Amino acid sequence: MEQPSEIALETIGDVTLxxxxxxxxxxxxxxxxxxxxxxxxxxVVKILFKFKKDIYINSGGIALLIQILAETKKNNxxxxxxxxxxxxxxxxxxxxxxKFAKIYDSVEAALGQMSGGD
Amino acid sequence: xxxxxxxxxxxNSHAVEVSLPSKLGYERIAMDCSACFAKMAGFAQDRIxxxxxxxxxxxxxxxxxxxxxxxxxxxxxxxxxxxxxxxxCVKDNGKGISRIPRDKTVMRRIENxxxxxxLGTYLIKKLVDEVxxxxxTADGHIVKMVIKLTDKPLLSxxxxxxxxxxx
Numbered sequence: 456m457e458q459p460s461e462i463a464l465e466t467i468g469d470v471t472l473x474x475x476x477x478x479x480x481x482x483x484x485x486x487x488x489x490x491x492x493x494x495x496x497x498x499v500v501k502i503l504f505k506f507k508k509d510i511y512i513n514s515g516g517i518a519l520l521i522q523i524l525a526e527t528k529k530n531n532x533x534x535x536x537x538x539x540x541x542x543x544x545x546x547x548x549x550x551x552x553x554k555f556a557k558i559y560d561s562v563e564a565a566l567g568q569m570s571g572g573d
Numbered sequence: 574x575x576x577x578x579x580x581x582x583x584x585n586s587h588a589v590e591v592s593l594p595s596k597l598g599y600e601r602i603a604m605d606c607s608a609c610f611a612k613m614a615g616f617a618q619d620r621i622x623x624x625x626x627x628x629x630x631x632x633x634x635x636x637x638x639x640x641x642x643x644x645x646x647x648x649x650x651x652x653x654x655x656x657x658x659x660x661x662c663v664k665d666n667g668k669g670i671s672r673i674p675r676d677k678t679v680m681r682r683i684e685n686x687x688x689x690x691x692l693g694t695y696l697i698k699k700l701v702d703e704v705x706x707x708x709x710t711a712d713g714h715i716v717k718m719v720i721k722l723t724d725k726p727l728l729s730x731x732x733x734x735x736x737x738x739x740x
Binding site for chain 1: 622626629630633683684688695696
C-alpha cells in the first residue's frame with residue numbers, strides 16, 4: 456500500500472534540493488536520514504525540501520520532518536520547503552513547522568530568496 | 574427534485590462501511606472512500622482534504638495503538654451523511670486512548686523540536702467540526718468525527734472536541 460519515499464539530492468548554487476517523491480510517513484525515516492547524512496557529509500548549509508503536490512504526508516512523516524529540522528537548527532543550516540498543496544501548507548502552519556522552515560510557492564522563489572549571502 | 578438533490582436524498586439513507594486490515598498504508602483506502610462520499614454529498618475540496626487527513630490519522634491510531642497492528646484484527650470505518658452532517662466512525666479493538674495530550678503540550682514539544690506525541694489527535698481536533706474520542710463499546714473503541722456541510726471554511730484552525738473524553 457505504501458508508496459516508498461524516494462529522495463533525490465540536487466545542488467543548485469549553494470542550495471541543496473531534497474526532491475521528495477512518494478509518501479512521507481514514519482516508514483520514510485531511513486530515506487530522509489540517508490539523504491540528510493549525505494547532505495551533512497557534503498557540508499551543505501542550505502536545504503530546500505521539495506514535495507510533490509499530490510503527496511501523502513501523515514503525522515508520522517511530520518514528526519520525521521520535525522526531527523530533521525531539529526538537526527538543521529543544531530547544525531546552523533537554513534531550511535526551506537516548497538511544492539506543498541494548499542492543504543499541507545495549512546497543516547504545516549497549524550503544527551508550527553513554518554517557524555523553522557519558510558514555505559515558498561515555487562523552487563524558483565525559494566532559490567531566489569535562499570541563494571547567496573547567509 | 575434535481576439530480577443533486579436526488580443524490581443527497583439517496584446518501585441520507587445509506588451508510589457506508591469499510592473494513593481495513595490492521596496494517597499501515599490501508600488508511601489510504603478509508604481516506605479515499607470518505608473523500609469520494611463527501612464529494613458526492615457536496616463538500617468543498619478544502620473540507621474534503623481536512624476530512625481525509627483526519628480520517629487517516631484516526632485510522633493510523635486504530636491500526637497502531639488500538640489494534641497494535643495485530644493481523645487478526647480489523648479497523649471498521651463507517652461513514653454516514655445525514656442532515657448536512659458527514660460523520661465518520663473509526664472502530665478498533667482497543668481500550669481507547671488513555672491520555673490525549675493537550676494541544677499546548679503538543680505545540681510546546683514542536684517548538685522545542687522534540688518528537689511530538691499526540692500529533693494525530695491534535696490534527697483531528699483541528700480539522701473536523703466535532704470529534705468524540707474514547708467511545709468505548711463491549712468489543713472496542715470508537716472515534717467519531719463530524720464535518721458539517723454548512724460550516725464555513727476552516728480559517729483559524731480551531732475546532733471543537735467533545736464527547737467521551739473532554740479536551
